[in-house]
Amino acid sequence: RPTIDRKLLESLPNLKVIGNSGVGVDHLDLKMIANFGVKVTNTPHAVADSTADIGMALMLASARRLVEGCQIAVSPDTKYFAVDWLGVEVTRSTLGIIGMGNIGYKVAQRARAFHMRILYHNRKQRRKEEEEAVGAHYCEKIEDLLQQSDFVMLVVNLTPETHKLIGKKELGLMKPTATLINISRGAVIDQDALAEALQNKVVRAAALDVTYPEPLPRDHPLLKLNNIIITPHIGTATVQALRMMAEEAIANMLAVLNGQPIPSEV
Amino acid sequence: MEYQELPYVLIDYIGGKHGVHEDHVEFLKKYFHLITLKEYIENKKFLSEKIRAIYMWYHKPVVNEELLQSLPNLKIVASSGVGIDHLDLKLLSGYGVKASNTPFIVSSDTADLAMALMLASSRRLVEGYQMAVSPDTEYFPADWLGDAVSGATLGIIGMGSIGYKVAERAKAFEMKILYHNRNRRNKEEESAVGAVYCEKIHHLLQQSDFVLLSVNLMPATHKLIGKRELELMKPTATLINVSRGLVVDQDALVEALQNKVIKAAALDVTYPEPLPRDHPLLKLKNVIITPHMGTATKKTRLLMMENMIKSIQAGLMGLPIPHEVLL
Numbered sequence: 001r002p003t004i005d006r007k008l009l010e011s012l013p014n015l016k017v018i019g020n021s022g023v024g025v026d027h028l029d030l031k032m033i034a035n036f037g038v039k040v041t042n043t044p045h046a047v048a049d050s051t052a053d054i055g056m057a058l059m060l061a062s063a064r065r066l067v068e069g070c071q072i073a074v075s076p077d078t079k080y081f082a083v084d085w086l087g088v089e090v091t092r093s094t095l096g097i098i099g100m101g102n103i104g105y106k107v108a109q110r111a112r113a114f115h116m117r118i119l120y121h122n123r124k125q126r127r128k129e130e131e132e133a134v135g136a137h138y139c140e141k142i143e144d145l146l147q148q149s150d151f152v153m154l155v156v157n158l159t160p161e162t163h164k165l166i167g168k169k170e171l172g173l174m175k176p177t178a179t180l181i182n183i184s185r186g187a188v189i190d191q192d193a194l195a196e197a198l199q200n201k202v203v204r205a206a207a208l209d210v211t212y213p214e215p216l217p218r219d220h221p222l223l224k225l226n227n228i229i230i231t232p233h234i235g236t237a238t239v240q241a242l243r244m245m246a247e248e249a250i251a252n253m254l255a256v257l258n259g260q261p262i263p264s265e266v
Numbered sequence: 267m268e269y270q271e272l273p274y275v276l277i278d279y280i281g282g283k284h285g286v287h288e289d290h291v292e293f294l295k296k297y298f299h300l301i302t303l304k305e306y307i308e309n310k311k312f313l314s315e316k317i318r319a320i321y322m323w324y325h326k327p328v329v330n331e332e333l334l335q336s337l338p339n340l341k342i343v344a345s346s347g348v349g350i351d352h353l354d355l356k357l358l359s360g361y362g363v364k365a366s367n368t369p370f371i372v373s374s375d376t377a378d379l380a381m382a383l384m385l386a387s388s389r390r391l392v393e394g395y396q397m398a399v400s401p402d403t404e405y406f407p408a409d410w411l412g413d414a415v416s417g418a419t420l421g422i423i424g425m426g427s428i429g430y431k432v433a434e435r436a437k438a439f440e441m442k443i444l445y446h447n448r449n450r451r452n453k454e455e456e457s458a459v460g461a462v463y464c465e466k467i468h469h470l471l472q473q474s475d476f477v478l479l480s481v482n483l484m485p486a487t488h489k490l491i492g493k494r495e496l497e498l499m500k501p502t503a504t505l506i507n508v509s510r511g512l513v514v515d516q517d518a519l520v521e522a523l524q525n526k527v528i529k530a531a532a533l534d535v536t537y538p539e540p541l542p543r544d545h546p547l548l549k550l551k552n553v554i555i556t557p558h559m560g561t562a563t564k565k566t567r568l569l570m571m572e573n574m575i576k577s578i579q580a581g582l583m584g585l586p587i588p589h590e591v592l593l
Contacts, residue, residue: 049414053415053416056385057385057389060382061382066382066386066391066392069556069559073555073556078557080283082283083283085562086563089375089563089564089566091375091377092374110438113434115374215405230399232394234389234394234410237389237410238413239414242411
């Protein structure tokens, strides 16, 4: 917000730049904006840490059944804690990162400290030094990543190529013990296929910070499942990230207005 | 090996909510003739001389003087998990019975849970989930914020195996790490995780955004964190406990959370477990509690079982016992 439409652009003849806070720009009609000679900037650096943190938070919470556990701990019906109530390990398991940009790479840095085996799929392979620094192995074919991963994390931009990137076929390729984590955009997943996969235990669980739409309609099948965690798009919802996004957006906008090199032009 | 030759080992029971895991039994039966407490009580005369070891799974069966007196050939009690505060080591020693635990293999899972609690608390994950699924939710508010873990200061009280593994993980989040421990770690260990030693606990408490308790429970750590320590913490700080409930003065914690003396708490352990259903900690919005699940993964439980088998076998053969717990 504010929503950028043709009417607004026509009424602002001296508009030079739209400084977007956050990294995603799928909500902007970039072609239309370019036709008006207006530049668009985003804040990729400000969002990276907080979004990578949420990816890790969702992976850990899902694996260790944290939300369910909290419910058990406070439920009025709880008389004892069952000893055979178990989650799955994160340390030494395999994480497949789909989308190894700024955020994906920071996820890899964090996951490495948990001795995770890291696979990644990306438009371009990263440089050898970058791969070695986090112990990441490139999977040119997404299928190879899907078949080997215990956790699959989506960290891509939403573009026509990534729309419904994960559908019935991809979910079918995943291990039945695997968890899908999404911190990119809801539309990267075919949500109907996901609901079906979760119901039929084709995959173990999902943890989504993003859905389509947000919020989901209250009668959506994803809300009824007990092997899913959904959070309300809080990837950048920290006091610190908010301040950094404002600072990065301001720096970008000033660069445009002063005719200087633009740090994060889209 | 004939069935009758396997050593007789006492357990509480199999399956259900608190017993030895059903899918562990087949493996255990390769090494031991398992006797449940119920079977023992029904056939005390025959079994009391036969039982040479106790496989104590999650603190059961309880070993008291009466039981020790009736098991003249008991050599060893193998206890699951790393905590031993539930064992009366003096009593066992008096009867010439050795004890073992399962340290180190529990460390990664417990460290992972500590990180999970820190992230969930600081990013308000449980609240966020409730909002995302609530029937009343119409939109997600834009001004709803948590606090960052990346770049924040973590104070680790208890830098043993678990505490150190937390430090390794926290370093990857570019956290500043302080620690307080009975003994200072060596220079290489400190620099590997960028941890700064705080000889005085109050220095750690005053500077930390997250305070993690990963100590053993013993007389010196009983109610280690009380009113004074909570007041030394920043009002924006979060207390995380993966050690034992009794390390914290719970009444003081309730008061501190109610009066916003500290921001929040995330507890995998309480005293007792579970808390009584009317306990004030269950009503506070700024607390998350998990049901003592630090080691609750299939893999780790299997490793614990394997460790315990080895300790019992060594104990019965008079060999040095892996992970023996000494007085």
